[in-house]
Amino acid sequence: MDDYTKVDKDGRVSGEGDRLYHIHFKLFQHVQKSWQGxxxxxxxxxxxxxxxxxLTLCIFALGSxxxxxxxPWAAWVFIVxxxxGAMLHFRINLTLTKWELIIMVALIYAAPLTAGVAATMDYAGWITAGRVWALISFVLNxxxxxxxxxxxxxxxxGLPEKFNTVDISSDVMSDNSMQHFVKDELHDLGIDTKNPGDFLWGTSNLTKDSPPEEILKEKCEDEERELEKIFAAENDGSCGKLSAMQQSKLANLKKDFEKIRSDFHMSSGAERSTKGKGLEESSSSSSSSVAAEEGESTPQ
Structure with a gap:
C-alpha cells in the first residue's frame, strides 16, 4: 500500500504504484476477455x-x-x-429504437391482458370466447x-450489446481515458509500458507487438538454409574456396543471426533464462565452427 501513497517531487503518484496498477489492470483485462461471452x-x-x-406472477394472480x-377487479389491478413493472424493467435493460420500443410495450402488455380477458370471459360464463382469447394469449406470449x-x-x-448491462461492462474493459492517462504518466516517468505483465506471466505474447516464438524459429531456419547454400558451394568440387561475395554474405548472415538471437533473449521470460543460456552457448560454438571453416577455406 505504501507504493500507492508515495508522492514524487512533481506531485504525482509514485511511478512504482502506477506501474503496479497498470499491470493489475492489464492482467485482469486479459483474463476477463476470456470469459466475456x-x-x-x-x-x-x-x-x-x-x-x-x-409475467408469471400475472398468470398466478389470475388463477388465485x-x-x-x-x-375480477383485484386480478386486473394486479395484472396491470x-x-x-415488467415493461419498466426491460426498458431499463434494453437500448431500443423508437419502433422497437413500441413493439416491446405492445407485446409485453398484450400477453397478460389477453389472458385476463380469457379468464374474465370464463368467469362470466362465455366459455368458447374465453378459449379463443386464451389461444391468442399463447400466440402473443x-x-x-x-x-x-x-x-x-x-x-x-460476439456480444448482445442491446442489453445495457452487457454494453456497460464491455465499455469498462475496453480502451478508455483512464488507461491512456496511466500509460502517459508511466511514459513520462521513464517506465516501459509496452508489455508490463511479462515478468509475471513469463511470456511476451500477450500483446500483438511482441514477436511470437514461431516467427523467431522461422527466421533461424531461413538463416540455416542460407548457410547450407554457402557451405554446399564451398564443398563443391568446382569451387575450392569461398568467393568474396560469399564471404560478405556469410558476414551478413552472422550479423543477422546475432540480431535474431538478441530478439529471442528479449522475448524469453524469466522462466526461460536457463534455456536461453544454453542456446547462447550452443550458438557461440556454432559461430566458432563457422569461423573455423571460413578460416580453413580462406587462402593464407
Whole structure:
C-alpha cells in the first residue's frame, strides 16, 4: 500500500504504484476477455429470467384472485401493475429504437391482458370466447419470447450489446481515458509500458507487438538454409574456396543471426533464462565452427 501513497517531487503518484496498477489492470483485462461471452449472456439470462418471473406472477394472480377468490377487479389491478413493472424493467435493460420500443410495450402488455380477458370471459360464463382469447394469449406470449431472443442475439464483437448491462461492462474493459492517462504518466516517468505483465506471466505474447516464438524459429531456419547454400558451394568440387561475395554474405548472415538471437533473449521470460543460456552457448560454438571453416577455406 505504501507504493500507492508515495508522492514524487512533481506531485504525482509514485511511478512504482502506477506501474503496479497498470499491470493489475492489464492482467485482469486479459483474463476477463476470456470469459466475456459467458459474463454477457449470464447478464442477459438474469434480465430475461426476471421478466419471465414478473409475467408469471400475472398468470398466478389470475388463477388465485380471479378464478379462485372470484375477485375480477383485484386480478386486473394486479395484472396491470405487474405488467408495468415488467415493461419498466426491460426498458431499463434494453437500448431500443423508437419502433422497437413500441413493439416491446405492445407485446409485453398484450400477453397478460389477453389472458385476463380469457379468464374474465370464463368467469362470466362465455366459455368458447374465453378459449379463443386464451389461444391468442399463447400466440402473443410466443411472439414476445421471439422478440426477446432477437434482442439477445450478438450484435458487435460476439456480444448482445442491446442489453445495457452487457454494453456497460464491455465499455469498462475496453480502451478508455483512464488507461491512456496511466500509460502517459508511466511514459513520462521513464517506465516501459509496452508489455508490463511479462515478468509475471513469463511470456511476451500477450500483446500483438511482441514477436511470437514461431516467427523467431522461422527466421533461424531461413538463416540455416542460407548457410547450407554457402557451405554446399564451398564443398563443391568446382569451387575450392569461398568467393568474396560469399564471404560478405556469410558476414551478413552472422550479423543477422546475432540480431535474431538478441530478439529471442528479449522475448524469453524469466522462466526461460536457463534455456536461453544454453542456446547462447550452443550458438557461440556454432559461430566458432563457422569461423573455423571460413578460416580453413580462406587462402593464407
Amino acid at each position: 459467458y459474463d454477457a449472456y449470464a447478464r442477459v439470462c438474469m434480465a430475461v429470467g426476471t421478466n419471465q418471473l414478473l 384472485t380471479l378464478i379462485g377468490d372470484r375477485q 401493475v405487474v405488467a408495468t 410466443d411472439l414476445w419470447m421471439c422478440f426477446v431472443f432477437a434482442q439477445a442475439m450478438e450484435s458487435r464483437g
